[in-house]
Amino acid sequence: MVDMNRRQFLKRGGQFVIAGIALPILSGCPLADLLRTVRARRSVGGLLDTDLRVCFARNRIGDMWLRSRTYEGCIPGPTLRVKPGDTLRLHIHNALPDDEDGGHMKGMVDHNIPGGFNITNFHSHGLHVSPKGISDNPYRQFMPGETNMVEIAIPEDHPTGTYWYHPHHHGSVTVQMLGGMGGALIIEGGADEVPEVAEAKEHVLILQEIRIDENGETPLLDEHAFHEGEHASFPGSVLQHTINGQVNPTIIMHPGEVQRWRIVQAGVDQFTPLGLDDHVFHQIAMDGISFKKPEEMEMILLAPGNRADVLVKAGAEGTYYLRMHAHDQGHGEMEEEILATIKVQGSAMDMPLPAGLPTPSSLEFIEDDEVENIRAISFSVESVPPGEMFPVFAINGQLFDPERIDETIPLGAVEEWIVTSATSHEHPFHLHTFPFQVTQISGNPVKPKRWQDTVIVPGFGIVRIRIRFNDIVGKSVFHCHILTHEDLGMMANFKVVEKL
Ligand SMILES: [Cu+2]
Incomplete structure (x- = not known):
């Protein structure tokens, strides 16, 4: 009873505050979106x-x-x-x-x-x-x-x-x-100092996946989150994809202007295949790490955890949409959504794109003959066992145990990890502390070579990555970056130890 009263009080308080804040926003501020x-x-x-x-x-x-x-x-x-x-x-x-x-x-x-x-x-x-x-x-x-x-x-x-x-x-x-x-x-630094990048207006775009339940709060990851199957759909809640906390904000560009967008995929569950109407992205970095030169991309697929730095050169005057294209990550297709509106207007410019970019000196790509050891990592999913509340999200058949060391790695080792998904579910693999070079996705070599810290493992797919375990010792984790999977146990520990 006391609890109920407290909640009612909070709700009333909330409405009062809402009314107080809502007034200036609703009074027609033209910059609101x-x-x-x-x-x-x-x-x-x-x-x-x-x-x-x-x-x-x-x-x-x-x-x-x-x-x-x-x-x-x-x-x-x-x-x-x-x-x-x-x-x-x-x-x-x-x-x-x-x-x-x-x-x-x-x-x-x-x-x-x-x-x-x-x-x-x-x-x-x-x-x-x-x-x-x-x-x-x-x-x-x-x-x-x-x-x-x-x-x-x-x-x-x-x-x-x-x-x-x-x-x-x-x-x-x-x-x-x-x-x-x-x-x-x-x-800061590095590619930021290339003149064509430095002159481009910068936007940091933080993509988030916000859920709101019937009470205007965040739904909990409990047994109600799973309506059917192994996907946490949080029945009764509304999903809003936001950029910098806004639903479909507007970005203004001049025709011919180049902008630099630092895109952070800070979501929870959903992958975002990004595309911009009638434009290409000139991608200059993935997961923070610079490419040698801009890569022209019509679509960039990001999982929760990934980042992409892109240069966008605006075309003719008009309105274009940044879209999250339809995608199926193993539990049914998600519909296309508009994430932002790009208005190209005003005086025309002709800003140049850079020909090349500085890459980090501390990250040389790993050649075949450097690999000393191979490990296999497998993501598996099982439906809710009888008498249990949740589906089983496991790595190499085990749930997370913070006390267990799953992989012990000597300092300085250069390794290849073969990461597989044993079911139709796609899982973004994330390793803490050490970036990895993605060499192959389901048998196809990744070109040009690139470093990432989070990579999507396709359903029934195999990803091969190479890691240099240099200069840092200690224990940390690797896990699926679908956070519902991670919270339910799809995480494991590795420890880098001084050589004996
Ligand atoms: Cu997963």
């Missing part, structure tokens, strides 16, 4: 030292209101901008309330049953940095009411580019990210 620039925090003198508050907040998503877990009350979180050699120091204040679901008992219950929805932590996705201590450590637990420090030393020779951050506490990742937790983490 222009793409917002997410505010950035930059390093000064080699250090970015900032607070990051995790709290419930209400945000307008399209024509709906959502109360969800956020960074700093906003969707997405602030953009963090650093340089190679910098230190990123965050003071993360978890201002979420205590969990009502026994979150404090985590570890005493089955850790592959989602829970502890108000416990969080911090992952710097794609960074080649230490996974130990208070660095990029995915095993930490930041409890409600606590302030925890994260300090990440970014090496001097770290590849520059578009990375991102998000919570990684096993069991609460889905709910926190469906509510909008995630943000861009940019390491």
Whole structure:
């Protein structure tokens, strides 16, 4: 009864606040649907030292209101901008309330049953940095009411580019990210200094997958999330694809103008095959890491976790749409959607595209004769076993156990991993700490060669990747970046150890 009253009170309070905020927005602000620039925090003198508050907040998503877990009350979180050699120091204040679901008992219950929805932590996705201590450590637990420090030393020779951050506490990742937790983490330099890139106006586009239930809140990953089959469809909730927290924002370009878009796929479950009407993308980087030269792409397929840096050269005056094309990732086709509107207008320009780009000196492609060891990694899915609540999402037949070391790797080893999907489901494979070279997808060589940190494994498909386990020791994880799969156990541990 007390709980019900509290909820009613919160709802009434919410409506009051909504009315207060809604007035200026509805009074006809003409810029309301222009793409917002997410505010950035930059390093000064080699250090970015900032607070990051995790709290419930209400945000307008399209024509709906959502109360969800956020960074700093906003969707997405602030953009963090650093340089190679910098230190990123965050003071993360978890201002979420205590969990009502026994979150404090985590570890005493089955850790592959989602829970502890108000416990969080911090992952710097794609960074080649230490996974130990208070660095990029995915095993930490930041409890409600606590302030925890994260300090990440970014090496001097770290590849520059578009990375991102998000919570990684096993069991609460889905709910926190469906509510909008995630943000861009940019390491400046490198290709940014190429004149044609430097002159292009930059937009950071953070694609998110926001779900809103009947109560205007984020649905939980519980047994109700699975209506039928092995796909968490969260019945009764509405899915909104947003860019920088906006539904279908407008980007303005001049005819002939070149813009640089840093696209961060910060979604949860759905892949985004991106296309722009009557235009091609000139892709200059994947998962942060620069290509040798721009690659012309009509469509770029991103999974949750991936990033693409593209140059877009606007054509003739007119209105064009950035679309997420229809796609089937193994559980039925998802319909095409418009993600953004591009209005090309005003005086014509003729901005050039770069001929070449600097690639990171620390990443030489791995030749056949360098590979010392081969490992096999298999994703498998089974429907809900009798008496259980969830389908089984496993790696090499096992569910996640934070105490178990699944793969022990000597420091300096160069390895090839053969990653397969044993069912019709597609899974994005993500390895922490070490980027990998994708060499083959289902028998087809990947050309030109490229580095990634997240790669889609097709249904019944095989992906071959090569990894150089250099200069960092410690334990971290690899997992499926469909976060519902990850929270339910599709994750494993690796440990890089000094040679004996
Ligand atoms: Cu998966």
